[in-house]
Amino acid sequence: MSAGIILGIIGTILGIVLAIASKIFHVEIDPRIEEVEEILPQANCGACGFAGCASYAEAVVKGNAEITDCTPGGEEVSNKIAEILGVEKESKDKKVAIIHCNANFNQMDKKFEYEGIDSCRGASLALGGDLICEYGCLGYYDCKESCPFDAIYISENRVPRIDEDKCTACGVCIEKCPKNLIDYKPYSKEVDVLCKSKEKGAEAKKKCETACIACSLCEKNCPVDAIHVKDNLAVIDYDKCISCGKCAEVCPTNAIEDKVLENTDLEKRDKPKIIDDKCVGCTICAKNCPVEAIEGEVKEVHKIDKSICVACGICVSKCPQDAIDWKHSKNKE
Template sequence: MSTAIMVVVVMTGIGIVFGFVLALTDKKFAMEVNPLIELVEDELPKGQCGGCGYAGCRAYAEAVVLDKDVPPNLCVPGKEAVATAVAKLTGKAAAKVEQKYAHVRCAGNLDNAARKYKYEGIKDCVAANLLQNGPKECQYGCIGLGTCVNNCPFGALTLGDNGLPIVNTKKCTGCGKCESVCPKNVITLLPTKAHVCVECNSHDKGAAVRKACKVGCLGCGLCARNCEYGAIKVENALAVVDTHVCIEKCSEATCLAKCPTKAIQSIIGDLGIETKTKQEIAANVSKN
């Protein structure tokens, strides 16, 4: 019995000594935390999306407070309100933040896009892409297994019944997380004031596009020739819209009229909401 008591006493003594040593060490080597970091972090949305280029909100808060060269407007989800608040706290000037939202550059759904094979593996686009560039005939098209959906920190993406992700523009913050995880680079960020968008990501020639997808961009250039402001160019067999020129100069989207596959579509400026769903685009093509 006395041995057991002795063991307890010794262990307790050792614990007290080690605790005292750790307390002294902590006090000696403690680093003073700038209280401004906590204030800045409280202003951030805590999505941990990495859209700012840093590993989470805490890392950005530390950087913007401690580094004079880090601007206060890097929090994309927080938009202008957060940029203004951070600028006020840090005493820095905040440039205006352009609001953006995620846009899926593919209308090739289960009905209008050809498949090479039936995929029955892991429900992950990155994994499926390792097998012959995915199940779609178009090597540039959305694989549709929801990797972007699963990685959206704000719940702004859902996977539609047609095999394509749907963006909830009211929830989308434009953080770019979905863009970074897509193995096909199908997702891009569009300004919320954009007038038109290209519903395709293919760089194949027209004949190959027609074989793989009914609604793909053929790279024919008719949209570019019908844009009087030069806001559209065909680059590597794909129509590309300069959204800033389009927003500043165009009031009537004449480029839409001649597109043979309806691959270029109108959207409602300031809202970032597509006027037509992918199903409606497919229906329009089938009528023509």
């Protein structure tokens, strides 16, 4: 009896101590964290820069992450987060992955016949891979197999390609590629260099027909100084690039891709058109045109010279009257 009474007293005392401690050390949890976590896709992919959706939810509520950082959730999730937090969402061009290789595996020469593990990582351990071009995609598709969003497909040339509408920039494919051929680019940009070779021109061309040969024609023809040859490789500055396609048009090896037109024929590209009854002659479009293709006096309807226009879409985004019509979806959005 006495032992039971003593244990009961001890239990009561400990209970009181724990109750007091819980009050003293209680940490208030912001209920918005749970609300944000509930609307996240629960992919736990790490694209936001945090360990998982729970960590991101806490960080975004505390102001340590951007509301647009959840790329799998896209526009819908970022809008909901903005609503929960009571803030205004800034527009942000989403990131997508890009594979910098445009080789034709049906014609690529090999250094030797590889018979090891059927993976890029395994093949890369054998003298850097079996391809004669040490900068090229090995073609065992570790990136495709690892993509959790089925955003990588195989082209006719047997080279992996990114489906940009499905890509969430989670970074899994980047980690899986042993040749470091994959990185990020802005979704809205339509022109990309599909090569990573830093060999000198003649040697690069000998190993791959679609290699960048550092001829600098792209650099010389870019109207906005957005592409430069560095270490024998053309590199695009996406902050400057207007996706006009001129670099792709003059590239002799097709190392530069223009997604608007596969044949990179600038003359066939859809050009913007000014709607006469909407234009108020504010001159904003003309001032922002990088190639000076727009003419017109103040308070007069402006005109676009299609022979000069490179269809970059800047005038469309700058026009305050929505007076410029253009069918090109990505930049128009």
